[in-house]
Amino acid sequence: MAIENLNVGTDVIEVKRFRNKPLNDRNAGFYHSVFTKSEMMYCARYSDPYPHLAGIFAAKESIIKCLDKPTKMIDIEIIHGQHGKPKAVIHRKRKNMISPQISISHTKSLAIAVAITK
Numbered sequence: 001m002a003i004e005n006l007n008v009g010t011d012v013i014e015v016k017r018f019r020n021k022p023l024n025d026r027n028a029g030f031y032h033s034v035f036t037k038s039e040m041m042y043c044a045r046y047s048d049p050y051p052h053l054a055g056i057f058a059a060k061e062s063i064i065k066c067l068d069k070p071t072k073m074i075d076i077e078i079i080h081g082q083h084g085k086p087k088a089v090i091h092r093k094r095k096n097m098i099s100p101q102i103s104i105s106h107t108k109s110l111a112i113a114v115a116i117t118k
Helices: 025-034 037-044 050-066
Strands: 007-014 076-080 086-090 101-106 108-118
Touching: 007 050, 037 050, 037 076, 050 076, 050 086, 050 101, 050 108, 086 101
Parallel strands: none
Antiparallel strands: 007 108, 076 086, 101 108
16 A cells, blocks of 8 residues: 655644643633633643644644644544544635544643644
8 A cells, every 4th residue: 555645744742831831811821722611621621632633733733734734723623433533624715635643642741633634
């Protein structure tokens, strides 16, 4: 199988970067510029939302590394299916939709994500 024309991006981030930026009014601007409302609601379901926030952030970074045009993090949405499988949706005005395949993993201290696009 040929793997021509595939773009691969990866990102790893320390969860403490998010723990050091607590979910409060002082940091609201940052969180609203990166995460969609549904992503924030998804992470808030967990007693420790920070590994999940870091994982979504890493997924968005890995997707951005695959794209040929600048894209804001807020224009990428990570949704989770019924069994927790993450899926990326890129909200663009252009018709050429890109559907990256992504994988996210995290521990209490690290989050990593990989994205692949054609």
